[in-house]
Amino acid sequence: MTTPPFALRLKPKADARRLRHGHPWAWSDEIVLDRRSRNVPPGSLAVLEDADRQKLAVGIANVEAKIAFRVLDRDPAAEIDAAWLRARLAAALALRDRLFEAPFYRLVHAEGDGLPGLIVDRFGEVLVIQPNARWLEDRLAALTEILADLTGARVIVKNGTGRARAQEGLPEETGLLLGAPPTGPIAVPMNGATYMADVMGGQKTGLFYDQRPNHAFARSMAREARVLDLFSHVGGFSLAALAGGAREALAVDSSAPALDLAGQGAAAMDCAERFLTRQGDAFAVMEALAGEGAAFDLVVADPPAFAPSKQALGQGLRAYERVARLAASLVAPGGTLILCSCSHAADLGKFRQACLRGIGRAGRDPRLIHTGFAGPDHPQHPALTETGYLKVLAFRLMP
Helix, strand or coil: CCCCCEEEEECCCCCHHHHHCCCCEEEHHHECCCHHHHCCCCCEEEEEECCCCCEEEEEEECCCCCEEEEEEECCCCCCCCHHHHHHHHHHHHHHHHHHCCCCEEEEEEHHHHCCCCEEEEEECCEEEEEECCHHHHCCHHHHHHHHHHHHCCCEEEEEECCHHHHHCCCCCEEEEEECCCCCCCEEEEECCEEEEECCCCCCCCCCCHHHHHHHHHHHHCCCCCEEEEECCCCCHHHHHHHHCCCCEEEEEECCHHHHHHHHHHHHHCCCHHHEEEEECCHHHHHHHHHHCCCCEEEEEECCCCCCCCHHHHHHHHHHHHHHHHHHHCCEEEEEEEEEEECCCCCCHHHHHHHHHHHHHHCCCCEEEEEEECCCCCCCCCCCCHHHHCCEEEEEEECC
């Protein structure tokens, strides 16, 4: 085995036990910054040592970033080569093969699959890769070759957008790593619905697989219901509700292209006559619907991350409270309200409190009937709240 040429050392006051017990990151303020460590090129393989120079792990160094070290392997002597990468990717694929019959899922979920910074979503023979860490950029060719070999993918798209890349000092760029671009949206079957994913120009990788189990719950509550899907993107909850027998579904989003894709999905399901859209700011639309006296049996709000960081937590919780208040006012007596948060900075308890404050301000009497999280193709690293970002609460609002 080849020992990495670089090493980083923890400061004496750094909590080495936290890393020994499984945490996969060391922060920049925990690392001894001397001439040796400052000369480690960002994205290089390195061994992490404690203050007594006992080796803890091998991983990726980037002392210029907030996350100065990402653990790749707990064995400091592990050789991080193509064979190692293939083994990690094969393990991720084996889990999904057990979970799903059709090849539509998140294939790699970063630290949740032991591959820091890497997101891979699968759409049949098309893969979309988000390499959100510098070490991945240096290994894209090997990554592409291994993924194509393991999955049989004919097209692999690189989606290099998002805050994580900026934090690593990486540029935003999207393009093809393998094959030709898809000629149009890809039809994705899920929970009996059909979704249209734009993998080249859509948001993130084109579709949010994380909500799959919560879409299924909404479907179970949707029979003969009139449904409102706020912040709908490509119709995640509304199309699932239609598949569950909803009488009518209204999807609200600020993006006209996303609503167009949602409409294409409804048409593919032969549900176009029961599917309505309204483009606009969801807050303004909720206020307008309340003014119209509208009421729905099932209301779902799945907004973007209002609290993407601890600094934004207070403002984000107020935004979630406002969503809950406005959405609750649109739920018919005895109906269901589903509220979602993808903000890792807002834990489940804080999010639940914000929701209850908003529902209470709307004068409604809630009962919690479901708590949901991301699906099993988004495995959580127990030490990282970031990998357990999604929280979903469903309330019955008493008559």
